Amino acid sequence: MVQWHPTVDVLFSCSYDNTIKVWAEDGDSDDWQCVQTLSESNSGHTSTVWALSFNVTGDKMVTCSDDLTIKVWGVDFTRLQSGDINASWCHLCTMSGYHDRTIFSVHWSTEGIIATGAADDAIRLFVESEDLSVDEPSYKLLLKKEKAHAMDINSV
Template sequence: MTGARKLLVHHLKNSMQSLQEAQKLSGHTERVWCVSWNPSGTLLASCSSDKTIRIWGKEGENWVCKSVLTDAHTRTVRSVSWSPCGQYLAAASFDATTSVWSRKGGEFECLATLEGHENEVKSSSWACTGSLLATCSRDKSVWIWEVTADEEFECASVMSTHTQDVKRVKWHPTKELLASCGYDDTVRLYREESDDWECCNTLKGHSSTVWALDFNQTGNRLATCSADCSLKIWQEYEPGNAEGVNTTDNISVWKCVCTVSGFHERPIYDVSWSTLEDLLVTAGGDDSLCVYREVLTADAKNSPKFEMVARVRGAHAEDINSVVWSPSEKGLLASASDDGDVKLWKLLQEA
């Protein structure tokens, strides 16, 4: 069998996969907006319009609710995110505040409530160092908070480069580089320069609201998803790159190298890039989950191609707001929906 033939057979085998529901986690009484794994994959946090945060953990073969965090917010809790050390959990709320929870001895306590945004806080994200926390809001701003040695939070910068509601913030996995996206159809990248933070890149290409974004494991690619029903892959070109892409002021350039469309029929609300495999998953308003894998090509860096390897239609009963791969178990992911449920899914190879 020739090398090309072997590659084709291997590719076809990889293409035949299925997503199977592993468990439904019920407990929230209203829509669930976000799910987030702790860094070790031993806990899953979820948040809801019911103003609570639930912490799920595994007992035997099943996942159960370990804790319900209440009384920190007066309105919807929109997103949750874990710090890199797994000791802290940030929760962004429509009440214009962000709560920070500390986990000590298995118990959670509200450590701080961050105020300053003028309107609903939509997302939060921790930098890889754990010393910075970013938040974004309907007030069109992105805030960066410094975490002090005595567990206090101080605002380091307020950036108002978006012209409309900012939907999501996400830090680079290995550098203090922050990405945001929003209702103005753009993606922005920020870095610290001369003791202040500045927008160093504006990525345009989507034709409607950019709902979410996620870096790959190495951070040289960024995936974005939009109400235009497309998934875009952006590639980083560093100064002095072999491709000859022009850069200025010693700042990397990010270019869209791939657009994946035709699989979702309504807005794509979330995207997650697995840290264990080169897999992407998207979720959206059509109640579908789609898993993609990169196809090997001659120019994989500059012209990558992605194929859908698994899809679940009717995954929940309503819109799916959040989806995220487990950081510790290959093929395991969690999703959250307007139907009030959290679901766990397993990607399996079809026979």
């Protein structure tokens, strides 16, 4: 899957190689280059990354994987908006244990709800937790719909 960032000209790709790559145009040569790779070494996924989506402001991204996890990433949005293509995305949290087969699809709504669809035929909805006792963002399950379809849910 490939997806443009919602507010700046930066392209994101996810792959069978277990990574998410961030692509930006080099202002000097007008050539596109990979400026960051999110992988297992920086708390990334350990298996195929199937999809990604951005929150409405573009300062967070969510990814899903064959490793049965959903990961939320963040960036210093001020740096990104100012044209700093090297603004690094970092892992904020991991959600696991909600699907028992490959998570194929994830989408972040404009209302802040994260939806996932998986090979277990289920749809899950998550919202950011308002628990102020933790320093990092966390998400809680809002809704689970078992057997939402008769077979795999490939896209939400």
